[in-house]
Amino acid sequence: MLKPLARQSPTDDPAAFRSALRDWFSRNGKDYPWRRTSDPYEVLVSEVMLQQTQIATVLGRGFYSRFLERFPDVATLAAAEDDILLKTWEGLGYYRRARMLRESAKAVLERHDGVFPADLVGLLGLPGIGRYTAGAVMSFAFDRPAPIVDGNVARVLARLFDRADPIDATPMQKWLWETADVLLDREHPRTFNSALMELGQTHCRPGVPDCLSCPVASFCVTKDPATLPVKAKKQAIEEIDEHTALVRRDGMILLSRQGRGRREGMWRLPVREKADLSPLPLLHRRKYGITRYRVSLHVHDCPAGHPAAAETEGDEWISLDRWTELVIPPADRAALEAVLGEIKEIA
DNA sequence: CATTCGTGGAA
């Protein structure tokens, strides 16, 4: 491992650590749209979108700008209907985030007279806002001192202090938050928190970090950063099959709106029993992952009179000219495009 | 406290 030997950890000289981090960030910090605003609403939207989601996805595919165009302020979002809200979120995943963001907007209007609370307790009281997001809004929007610990910060701190305890276990979580709070530059909370996270994306990245050019390498006592952080839990992936019916009638197809639970409110190909569909021709097959499952999605050509074509709860006939406008998960959308495209070519 | 909730890009 090529890394300059450090004799001291950040807590040995916090002021020097903060200064080094701030200097580096002031010269190398990236220019994201949410760093150009101090509007807590715009900051919150970015933070919720970025939960477990990469910056490249949120920015590159236009989710952030599109969302703010459609819902420019708290009042607009609070009044948003499900379909338009989900359509704006389509492809981002974790769709519950969108609904909770709207509930937060409602709460700001109703409980705070339309003004975002500028304290941790007030922010934590809003739906979908946990410890990290509350600290992010506090520091990024209001530039007020509050620690944040996300995946980046956890990795950076575990390496700086050479802590091999599992970062998802309670004792290490407690230590991470305490350490983030102790290290926090209370004169420059926005810059400090931004810098700590960005250090985790650039130099102190997962796997093998780039310690040679790290601005705080002289504060980092880790011996083998590639082995950190340690994570305890990893669940086994389960393979499952999903059999769906492509049913057509008079320029319409049968689609099914999802009820409570996963991808609630979105439209999918109707899922049926494998035994009913497997005798029918297989039009398409693709794999996609969702949570701890690897799903093999099968699309069968199902005649309108077939028992599997019978309508069940949530099923509706949708015009072939209109289906693309619905809110549809990426896997189903891709399968539909492939299958209907083929049919159109034959016809 | 363990599990659930999506998706896609990169190692």
Next chain:
DNA sequence: TTTCCAAGAAT
């Protein structure tokens, strides 16, 4: 190809 995992929160 498989595996990891990314600005987490709710239950």
